[in-house]
Amino acid sequence: MRPITRSALRPYVCPSCRSSGSLGRRRFGSKSNESPDVYDVVCVGGGPAGLGLLAALRASPVTSKLKVALIETQDLQKARTWNLDSTQYSNRVSSLTPSSVSFLQRIGAWDHLDTDRAQKYQEMQVWDGETDSRITFDWSMETSPFEDLRTVATMTENANLVRALLSRISESGDENLSIFSNTTVSSIENGTAQPDGPDLSAWPVLSLAPSGSAQSHAPARIAARLLVGADGINSPVRRFADIGTEGWDYNRNGVVATLSLAEPDSTPFPIGTRTAYQRFLPSLGGPIALLPLPNNHATLVWSTTAENAAYLKSLSPKAFIAMVNAAFRLAMTDLKYMMRMERPATATSDYEDSHESELTWRLQHTPQADHIPPMATGVQEGSVAAFPLRFRHASTYISPRVALVGDAAHVIHPLAGQGLNLGIGDVASLSKTIEYAVDHGMDVGDLLTLERYTAERWATNAKIGGVCDMLHKLYNVPGQGPVAWGRSLGLEVINRLPFVKGLLMKNAEG
Template identity: 75%
Template sequence: MRPISRAVLRPYVCQTCRHGIGAGRRRFASQADSPDLYDVVCVGGGPAGLGLMAALRASPITSKLRVALIETQDLTKAQAWNLEPTQYSNRVSSLTPSSVAFLRQIGAYDHLDVDRVQDYQDMQVWDGQTGSRISFDWSMETSPFEDPRAVATMTENANLVRALLRRIAQSGDENLSLFSNSTVASIETGSDLKPEGPDLSAWPILSIKPTGPGESTPKRIAARLLVGADGINSPVRSFADISTHGWDYGRHGIVATLALGDLDIPPFPASKRTAYQRFLPALGGPIALLPLPNNNATLVWSTTPENAAYLKSLSTPSFLAMVNAAFRLDMTDLSYMMGMSSSSDISHQDELTWRTKHTVLPSQIPPPATAVQEGTVASFPLRFRHAAQYVSPRVALVGDAAHVIHPLAGQGLNLGLADVASLSKTIQYAVSHGMDVGDLLTLERYSSERYLPNAKIGGACDLLHKMYTVPGEGPVAWARSLGLGVVDRLPFVKSFLMKNAEGY
């Protein structure tokens, strides 16, 4: 962490005395050298960074703070994002009810395109090795006469980003600066430049320059509080000298947007939607199919880099056959099909058809995938990272800058939004009580609220990944099968797990 001696002493020395102490020092800085002063500066214009800006602008307590956001991408393009109604992005997130409640509270949910949003009320999870299964829904806590309660809500990240930008725009331009198409050239600790006004000796000073062609003088701004929402390789975290621990999983996540066929048995009620996840220990991780509107779905398949490369190399019919096989066939058949040559005389679809006839299918299989949206098949490496701390003098980290977890539980974005909700409340508390929003004692409130919950969920996802990548029928498989079956038969335990996952 950055040295904090002056930052700790400063709150206990009044401003008049502070200037008296430094009166004998010669000052060479001109007014032109002085940076623009902001109360809160956020680096990163993803859902976490934009969520913080929207939350601060939505609260009457913090709406008058001078705030800025810096983003390397073009925010005007993000605000104008639009796809055909039948097309869906492959960057999709599952929002828990607590995340939806936060978005409603700050007025952002009203700006979502709800025709592109899909609730699901049930999630079926099972072990491809042992066949043990568990289902997640809220039926144990709702009346049979009520509409089924949503387990989560699926939305494209671009839809969420656009909604947050529209909510921020709705708040007006006063005391707001959005540095789009801009990058942070440097961050340094300031000096006491002004004879009058705040002591900047512990404030982060940012030099901002456009990302486009041409030369321009970097703009300098000072942050009473600097927020890093700038991802896994966070420059803000580096400036604060905050270390991280973690590892790469040696796995890749395959994503794609799929069209689905009809279920053999229509759901009841007709509006009910189900998400599916099957653990495939022999192939390196789980496969999940999460519903989108109009009988579409997003695929997330965690597997080895070799399998990921193989899947991406397949033709569309072969890729669809492998996806359908992953929810239907046993581990031996799947391992064989994963090694088939693309030039084989027997196609993947023929192999799937033949093997399905000789397989006892699980009762909870999803409808078959019938088409892949062009250009949506992609992959990304899976990692675990956790910052040693979330705060430093005048610095706070949120989202992926603070933690990156395995995606098997779909909690990454939700943890980031929970960080933003907590930090915005911390800032509101500081403003309403006359506190310095960037002081370390102020920020500890946020850190104490979020560090352990994030570590708990990240650790649970890491443990699940390790348990469900052990192939074979050994003691680990027996233990996880027993545990899954026991939890499924104890509604109060299952309810406890769901509430923890959803942030209640």
């Protein structure tokens, strides 16, 4: 934990004794004599987690009068005015569980979301590409035949969610609210006791500067009674607080894209039911998932090796679509062959069709299951991208006057689609912790206050992250050996035990 002046001593030592002591403090950057602006809560990071916290604090009558600030490097005005044609979708899409949707509704943000661009799904088909064992996740065991199936999750673009949160925050008014866009944190240090002002010796003090050549109207320095790090995997706030992390890189990339799909071969029952699909491909390095979007579109998330990811990104649109369709339909041997097909230096009409032709020929000799997705027919231009997959977990989420949320606290494998949901869970818990402190006259930045938050979230996030890590490793063992046999048996058994499957779904739901 970071060295601090009096943060741990203040509740127990009288002011005269405190003033006679001089302890070391950690600093980043040069000291300034200028008195900083003072805030109750300062959040660094303007993604869904940081904005969600701000919206939650502004929505509660108990915390709405707190003086709060948000600092974001990017231009939030662009996020406020984000707009895409109804036939196009961003490739940064998240799967929101019912508990996350409920939180967004409770703080009033869901009313500002463009729900025409969001898509609920009521079923998820998951199967093993090596053994063909499968499991179906839905709420049919808890739903009457005369009722619509309950939602498993709701797909929405991150940009749609960010825009909705910004709109909700704006709706709350400007009183005691500061949003510093195009602003970077150049340094963080423990403050000092002001001769004629407050004693900030235990408070984080942030020095702010414009991002690049952008204009910023932020003050030079601000002090935080509570500093919240929602600033991602390389969090400067976490580094200031001296909070360590454990984890590793998976040597895998997640390939994402926005696809258009053919009409389903058969009408789903009940009518309107939408399905997500995930197939584990151990021989290629990870699972492929196809998650529904409105108007027969879908978002692709394919976890695979860095070499395979580079190969997929280099393909022409027709060849890329053929590989996606193959990944849900062909055997491992066929897929490995297609992943090694040569790519000429310049694309020709023959090259454009080579993957398609190969897929067509191989499908004639491959029996097809009934739980595969509709064929992909197109890929949105510019939507194919890749990002490295990592696992990280902070040793604690709190330090005196510091709390971490979202990716600053944890990063997990995306195979269960829980990353953003864990961040929203953090925000819901931290906002309740702050609300409890204000309601009971407590200091929102005190370590004893923040213990409630870390006690609620650390073990929960560690459990979910650990399960995702275990599944990644278990489903990366190729072949038909004992591991494949064991995981196949486990999947089939769970699929035949509704109460066990229901328990897993309730845990994932939040």
